[in-house]
Amino acid sequence: MENSTTISQQTPKNPLGYKPISSLLISFSVPAIISCLINSIYNIVDQIFIGQGVGYLGNAATTVAFPIMTIILAFGTLIGAGSSAYAAIRLGEKNEEEAERTLNNAFLFTILVGVALMVLGLIFLKPILTLFGATQNIMPYAIDYTSIILIGTPFNMIGIVLSNLARTDGHPRLSMYGMLIGAVLNTILDPIYIFVFHWGVKGAAIATITSQIISAVVLTIYFVKKVKKPIHMRLKKKYQKLSWRRIWRFITLGVSSGITQSVACIMQVVMNNSLVYYGNQSSIGGDVALSAMGIVMKVSMIMAAFGVGVGIGAQPILGFNRGAQQYRRIKKTYLMAVIFATALILIGWIFCQTMPETIISIFGNENAQFTDFAVSCLRIYLFSIFCAGFQIVSTNYFQATGQPLKASILSMLRQLLLLIPLILILPLFMGLNGILYSAPIADAASAVIVAFFIIPEMRKLNRNIKLEQPAS
Numbered sequence: 001m002e003n004s005t006t007i008s009q010q011t012p013k014n015p016l017g018y019k020p021i022s023s024l025l026i027s028f029s030v031p032a033i034i035s036c037l038i039n040s041i042y043n044i045v046d047q048i049f050i051g052q053g054v055g056y057l058g059n060a061a062t063t064v065a066f067p068i069m070t071i072i073l074a075f076g077t078l079i080g081a082g083s084s085a086y087a088a089i090r091l092g093e094k095n096e097e098e099a100e101r102t103l104n105n106a107f108l109f110t111i112l113v114g115v116a117l118m119v120l121g122l123i124f125l126k127p128i129l130t131l132f133g134a135t136q137n138i139m140p141y142a143i144d145y146t147s148i149i150l151i152g153t154p155f156n157m158i159g160i161v162l163s164n165l166a167r168t169d170g171h172p173r174l175s176m177y178g179m180l181i182g183a184v185l186n187t188i189l190d191p192i193y194i195f196v197f198h199w200g201v202k203g204a205a206i207a208t209i210t211s212q213i214i215s216a217v218v219l220t221i222y223f224v225k226k227v228k229k230p231i232h233m234r235l236k237k238k239y240q241k242l243s244w245r246r247i248w249r250f251i252t253l254g255v256s257s258g259i260t261q262s263v264a265c266i267m268q269v270v271m272n273n274s275l276v277y278y279g280n281q282s283s284i285g286g287d288v289a290l291s292a293m294g295i296v297m298k299v300s301m302i303m304a305a306f307g308v309g310v311g312i313g314a315q316p317i318l319g320f321n322r323g324a325q326q327y328r329r330i331k332k333t334y335l336m337a338v339i340f341a342t343a344l345i346l347i348g349w350i351f352c353q354t355m356p357e358t359i360i361s362i363f364g365n366e367n368a369q370f371t372d373f374a375v376s377c378l379r380i381y382l383f384s385i386f387c388a389g390f391q392i393v394s395t396n397y398f399q400a401t402g403q404p405l406k407a408s409i410l411s412m413l414r415q416l417l418l419l420i421p422l423i424l425i426l427p428l429f430m431g432l433n434g435i436l437y438s439a440p441i442a443d444a445a446s447a448v449i450v451a452f453f454i455i456p457e458m459r460k461l462n463r464n465i466k467l468e469q470p471a472s
Contacts, residue, residue: 014091015170016320021332024317025310028167029340031176033309035163038179040301045187046204047298051363053194054141056291056370058201059363061141063294064134067268068146072117072153074261076160079110081315082254084164085400087233088316091168092323096233098246103165103223104239105246110161114154121150133272137287145201152209155216162219168316169233174222182215256399256407263416268297270420271435278432284373289432292374295363296381299352303382306344307389310337311396318400327464334397341389349386352378380436384443388414391450397457406453413449418442 016024050058083106087099121128125147126139134142159182163175186207193203223235272290279289314337321329352359356378360371391414398407419442426434 014320016088016317017092017324017326017329021317021329021336025313025333025336025340028172028316029310029313029337031172032167032313033306033344034176035179036305036309036312037302038176038183040298040305041183041187044298044302045183045190046208047295048363049190049194050201050204051295054200056367057137057287058141059294060138060287060291061134061145061201062204063290063297064129064132064138064142064272065146065149066294066297067132067265067272068121068128069149070261070265070268072114072156073160074258074265075113075117076110076157077164077261078251078254078258079106079113079157080161080164080254081257081312081399082250082252083161084168085253085315085319085402086250087165088168088319088400089323089402092320099168100233100236101239101243102246102250103169103233104235105243106161106165106250107158107223107235108240108242109247110157111154114157117157118150118153121153122147125150132269133276133290135276135287135290138290141201145205148202148205148209152212155209155213158216159212159219162216162223164312165233166219166222167312168319169223171222172313174219178215178219178222181218182211185214186211252404253399253402255404256395256411259408260395260411260415263412263420267415267420267423270423274423274427274435275432278427278435282432284369284432288367288370288373292370292377293381293435295360295374296377299359299378300382300385303345303348303352303385304388304392306348307341307392310341310344310389311393313337314393315396315400318397319402322401325464327461330401331458331461331465334393337393337397338390341393342386343389345389346386349382352382352385377436380433381439384440387443387447391446394450394454397454410450410453414442414446418445 047059047062050062083102087102090096090099090102125143129139129142129146159178163178166172166175166178189207189210190204193199193207197203199206220235223233271293275289275293276286279286282289314333317333318330321327321333356375357371359378360374363374391410395407395410398404398410419438422438422442423435426438428434430437
């Protein structure tokens, strides 16, 4: 009791410890949502212009390349989310030097991993694309697009990692601006390279990596420059030495985010191959099925971005208050984040169910069979996606509060433990439609299972809250 009283009597200098939760969550989540949307828009803008300028085979090529981009994102979020969570906890404990060392270690480690992924990807590109579902018709487009995307891997990862750390550093808007600059540039360059220079899918890839490089440079400059304000981490030469012990510590906190993306990659590979196989057995055709589902997956990314953005925005608040042992603020942050994320995704769900034709037409409609199947995909596959906000925020909660095992289990739940088996089993009885119905079943089931994890956690928070002084 004495310990909790002492803690509650302290006045935290960090606004994460004393500002109203609602204003903090909005100020951190909105830029994070925009950043996540921008990250999704990179791929979606490519797909829109490729669909209009190249056709559905070009779109199918980006679908085949998508697992590779997901692998890059997996490593970026593994390092970025982990180092961000670890630094936030250290700041909550008022250990600013350790937080700053974490930033420097994460930056160097990101460069090493990014270069390694780029080299390996270029060496084994064709076998990888074949594994990921590229057909003979799609392969030339996939090679042109993916080989260029891989060159930008180190810059892409730097942007992802520093975006996470900028939020923990107290500047969520910087993360948004860095990504926004790149997205605007990508949107401007895409039509120029595709329609004016006639570079096709190569032009879309060049536009994407140019934008990623600019975003990485903007965020790096911020962490290099000197700013005389509290709660600031900086890239400094004296901390430019890798500590594998520290890296391991923040990697364990980022495992759930990394697993989420890694499992997404596995799911995409299984789905791509299943779409080609069962699509060729139907009147749709494998190439059309692959291209249509690629669009639906991009729309799904936009929907999930709202939940991911809210979860990311809540992480620094949860992590700091976990370090400061302010349990009332932890619970309030979690509950508000779940409500916020669910409401936003529900709005997107309504659009998908009522206006699917309008959404699909944005990506091109030169093939009526393609359009009809894509509309069915959009309605059925995303039917239960409004459950996603609860699962995403809950996973981020366990990650931010230093419970990596629970976070890892929940991050694997929807896609690895539920969706992939359903994709493999349902088509045996339902054909191509089985792939579509696998997602709504997985979304609903995962929400129920997550509840069994989060209810005991809320009870534990309530017990800790009773030891705190009443909130003023």
